[in-house]
Amino acid sequence: MADQQxxxxxPVTASASHPAAGxxxxxxxxxxxxxxxxxxxxxxxxxxxxxxxxxxSPSRWGLLATVSLATVFNSAAGALxxxxxxxxxxxxxxxxxxxxxIGHWRSGTTLLHELMMLDDRFCCPNTFQCIAPAHFxxxxxxxxxxxxxxxxxxxxxxxxxxxxxxxxxxxxxxxNLGAPSPYRRMAFPVxxxxxxxxxxLTKLAPAERQRWQRLMRWFLAALALRDARRPVLKSPxxxxxxxxxxxxxxxxxxIHVVRDPFVVFPSTVRLWRSLHHTQGLQVDPGSHxxxxxxxxxxxxxxxxxxxxxxxxxxxxHELRYEDLVADPVGSLAxxxxxxxxxxxxxxxxxxxxxxxxxxxxRTNTYQHDPRVVAEIxxxxxxxxxxxxxxxxxx
Numbered sequence: 525m526a527d528q529q530x531x532x533x534x535p536v537t538a539s540a541s542h543p544a545a546g547x548x549x550x551x552x553x554x555x556x557x558x559x560x561x562x563x564x565x566x567x568x569x570x571x572x573x574x575x576x577x578x579x580x581s582p583s584r585w586g587l588l589a590t591v592s593l594a595t596v597f598n599s600a601a602g603a604l605x606x607x608x609x610x611x612x613x614x615x616x617x618x619x620x621x622x623x624x625x626i627g628h629w630r631s632g633t634t635l636l637h638e639l640m641m642l643d644d645r646f647c648c649p650n651t652f653q654c655i656a657p658a659h660f661x662x663x664x665x666x667x668x669x670x671x672x673x674x675x676x677x678x679x680x681x682x683x684x685x686x687x688x689x690x691x692x693x694x695x696x697x698x699x700n701l702g703a704p705s706p707y708r709r710m711a712f713p714v715x716x717x718x719x720x721x722x723x724x725l726t727k728l729a730p731a732e733r734q735r736w737q738r739l740m741r742w743f744l745a746a747l748a749l750r751d752a753r754r755p756v757l758k759s760p761x762x763x764x765x766x767x768x769x770x771x772x773x774x775x776x777x778x779i780h781v782v783r784d785p786f787v788v789f790p791s792t793v794r795l796w797r798s799l800h801h802t803q804g805l806q807v808d809p810g811s812h813x814x815x816x817x818x819x820x821x822x823x824x825x826x827x828x829x830x831x832x833x834x835x836x837x838x839x840x841h842e843l844r845y846e847d848l849v850a851d852p853v854g855s856l857a858x859x860x861x862x863x864x865x866x867x868x869x870x871x872x873x874x875x876x877x878x879x880x881x882x883x884x885x886r887t888n889t890y891q892h893d894p895r896v897v898a899e900i901x902x903x904x905x906x907x908x909x910x911x912x913x914x915x916x917x918x
Contacts, residue, residue, distance in 0.1 A: 563655035566595040568702040576712040581807040602658035619744040621775030625758040630791035631783040632845035637758040642874040647751040652688040657697035695759040703739040713800040718812035720820040724764045724827040764827035777863040782911045783845035790890040792817045852879045894918040
């Protein structure tokens with residue numbers, strides 16, 4: 525359970541762009557460690573590489589080779605999955621309306637996801653299923669244990685436990701299936717534009733948006749064949765897609781987690797630095813990361829504010845990360861009540877035990893750069909005012 529698997533984070537200080545002296549480095553990712561791209565079919569991988577004209581840093585040529593070899597297997601296994609499971613997927617019962625955990629990166633969505641997974645009435649995709657979405661129905665039983673020992677014990681940017689059976693973002697599955705996704709930039713961070721792509725799906729051409737919807741339905745149908753319980757999906761990009769998701773899945777519920785943006789910004793900069801370091805086929809100097817974080821936040825919340833007014837009553841609940849950490853039991857009780865997620869008393873004992881384990885949990889702290897604090901206040905002022913946050917002293 526999560527209380528046994530999560531370790532305490534050691535407070536560190538960092539500026540917005542660079543780790544402070546003494547900050548813990550990213551957890552090492554050996555060359556043999558599977559990356560998310562190792563689960564792509566060859567057609568999806570070839571298009572991604574061609575889009576960036578195969579501009580791979582020499583130090584990442586080994587990664588390019590291993591991913592390219594893996595995509596051949598993925599294509600064959602995906603074709604076999606379609607052959608053997610295609611009829612079941614086409615005849616699958618409609619997916620129970622998902623519960624979507626949304627919010628900006630580093631806002632506490634992972635914590636909420638882990639807490640909700642204590643409720644055995646829900647399911648979620650795991651890391652292996654999101655790495656190998658095209659064939660996990662056939663291969664998970666033997667391949668997940670085989671590659672699990674190659675994976676790091678913790679995520680590269682923090683002390684959250686990692687592994688093939690851990691809850692994971694469905695956005696990675698969509699990207700690996702070939703859907704438009706902002707996560708594609710992780711593979712080629714240097715030659716990707718310094719603004720988000722495929723975050724707000726209303727900006728896509730109709731054919732691209734329909735392809736995204738088709739692949740999303742396919743993945744959830746495959747997940748339902750493995751586990752028929754109601755899915756809880758955690759993916760920050762879905763914050764910009766509520767209207768489309770509500771249309772696709774009538775009865776869906778949305779839990780929006782917010783956190784102090786003066787903490788979210790440096791933490792997200794560190795997140796993207798770590799992902800580019802571990803997942804990228806290019807060595808990224810990081811010169812565009814700050815602007816990317818600003819731009820993605822702004823686009824995400826423009827779409828969120830646009831979509832929230834059209835949601836059915838009772839389908840969206842918002843909570844602050846700070847309140848979730850201070851009172852996880854009370855916070856979840858309100859979520860269940862407001863969104864009518866079922867009898868909360870069934871979850872309470874496990875959640876109370878988890879809350880006790882969180883009492884000494886400490887998050888990273890950051891040294892605030894006056895320049896960045898001023899820019900956050902200028903560009904994210906509406907969010908700061910809406911959710912009652914204040915600029916830190918600098």
